[in-house]
Amino acid sequence: MTAPGWLLRVLGGLPKPTKREPSDDEMPRPLTRDRVADYLLARGYRFLVDEDGDLTGTWDGSRFWFLLLGEQQEILQVRGRWQRTLPLEQRRALALAINDWNRERIWPKAYVREEDGALAVYAEVSADLEPGVTDVQLAQLLACGLGTGVQLFAALEPVVPAEGGPPPDVPDN
Structure with missing residues (x-):
């Protein structure tokens, strides 16, 4: 039986990985809204710029x-809002489902907010990119935010009875 790579490395059985110096094309650059928009456009995603200047769109019906x-x-920060809203009476059951999600997964952070007398579910993936970010890193963060947010909302569908409506009109991807 062989031990996992990390265990062999700890026990001295594998050489320590060498750090690779980034090449010129991999140097981190400042985060910009244009770079985020370029990623979305390159994947054929449709989005809008809202009244606050933020990029927004819908994926699987959720904004x-x-x-x-x-x-x-x-x-x-990639923030998603589930397309459905739930009655206030479902707060306890929803809190249990959200706590289970947060306990078992790293991303996205999930939480519930009361809005206009109903419950809304949000997903967030955030990263501090003060030193800059490469295109590959930015793509990974954006894909993580979208992918895990969609997964959270899909996981809630069978747990919560259908009720509520979609967010305001934005293009769906």
């Missing part, structure tokens, strides 16, 4: 925002 936060807009 997602691509926010640049912080003093120098160095923090990337």
Whole structure:
């Protein structure tokens, strides 16, 4: 029987991985809204710029925002809002489902907010990119935010009885 690679490395059976110096084309660059938009366009995703200047669109019926936060807009946050809303009476059951999700998974952070007398579910993936970000890193973060957000919302579908409606009109991807 062989031990996993990390165990062999700890026990001295594998050489320590060498750090690879990034090439010129992999140097981190500042995070910008244009770079996020370029990623979305390159994948054929449809999105809008909202009244706050944030990029937004819908994936599987749920709205997602691509926010640049912080003093120098160095923090990337992919925030999704489930298309459904739930009655306040379902707060306890929903909280249990969200707690299970957060306990068993790293991404996305999931939470519930009360909005207009109903419950809304949000998903967030955030990263501080003050030192900059490569195109590959940015693509991974954006894919993680979208992919895990969609997974969270899909996982809630069979757990919560159908009720509520979609978010306001935005193009669906």
